[in-house]
């Protein structure tokens with residue numbers, strides 16, 4: 001059977017649903033196919049920073065507050081030290097299970113009139129459209145939103161020339177009342193543990209490291225504060241793994257094919273920025289599709305990903321370096337404004353140029369000297 005649409009989106013994760021919603025908001029006909037059945041789960045820190053929340057709202061989406069948790073800032077902890085900073089302007093982040101986010105996005109995509117095809121794996125593309133099982137969809141535009149191992153990226157010859165440094169991550173949920181109003185990053189010698197409160201009774205924990213063999217319980221042995229917190233907490237989900245890292249593509253479009261979300265390149269999980277990027281890219285891509293200007297999308301994409309990529313590199317300078325972690329946390333404790341400004345920069349409230357002027361550079365110099 002042959003059908004036709006304006007935009008065919010391959011992958012119905014957060015990025016695919018976001019572009020489907022944004023394109024429908026501009027009146028384009030949209031079809032989305034995903035090989036899985038909703039609500040789709042995935043190993044994720046499940047945190048949306050304030051900018052991510054704003055980007056979600058631009059798509060007309062809100063997470064149900066009774067199934068989510070507001071957090072007000074970021075706390076770093078190492079073996080002996082802890083330091084925290086609040087988001088600028090009294091802002092907050094929001095965290096929720098991936099399945100909750102996915103359900104809300106599916107409902108919104110249906111509501112705005114996108115055609116959603118679940119358990120339908122796309123097996124190939126041509127300049128005219130997309131093959132889904134025995135069917136062929138004619139499409140003016142094809143969007144690859146098929147995640148970090150994107151096949152669309154390969155089909156459109158948009159692969160990166162070099163492989164990123166991969167890190168390995170595992171996620172588990174624990175039944176425990178949140179002990180903090182912050183998202184916590186626990187720094188260990190071999191790994192980091194990210195703890196995000198996702199409801200009044202649950203905390204999501206991600207363990208990330210360079211060691212493919214390191215699992216959640218190995219990591220917890222390296223993170224005494226976090227393991228103390230979780231000692232009597234029941235784990236309510238199985239450990240789910242993923243790889244992470246900074247992957248940058250030279251190009252995110254060719255002809256009538258554009259990539260979005262993790263398919264278009266990834267930023268390391270430590271930034272907590274993947275979802276925000278996908279939502280912001282979706283708004284930009286829909287605008288560029290309508291204007292028949294995918295070159296314009298490339299420019300916006302490059303600008304959007306620059307800051308998270310730099311932040312990931314900056315933060316990962318601490319990875320596996322306990323003395324540097326200790327020095328950093330000491331500086332953050334003694335000069336809380338340095339941490340506050342770093343967080344303001346991370347969340348887009350501070351332009352990078354101001355970093356030089358206002359002395360954060362000096363703070364970072366203190367750390368790395």
Ligand SMILES: Cc1cc2nc3c(=O)[nH]c(=O)nc-3n(C[C@H](O)[C@H](O)[C@H](O)COP(=O)(O)OP(=O)(O)OC[C@H]3O[C@@H](n4cnc5c(N)ncnc54)[C@H](O)[C@@H]3O)c2cc1C
Nearest residue numbers: 011013014015034035045046047122147169261262274275
């Ligand atoms: C450990 C970890 C922690 C993270 N923590 C955070 C965080 O706290 N906050 C944050 O903002 N980001 C975080 N991220 C990043 C975030 O999870 C990703 O950026 C986000 O999932 C990207 O969404 P996506 O839709 O591009 O890809 P995915 O969520 O991977 O979705 C891709 C979809 O494509 C489908 N698909 C693939 N191939 C095909 C095909 N051929 N046909 C049909 N369907 C197909 C898949 O079934 C899947 O549903 C984290 C990532 C990791 C690894």
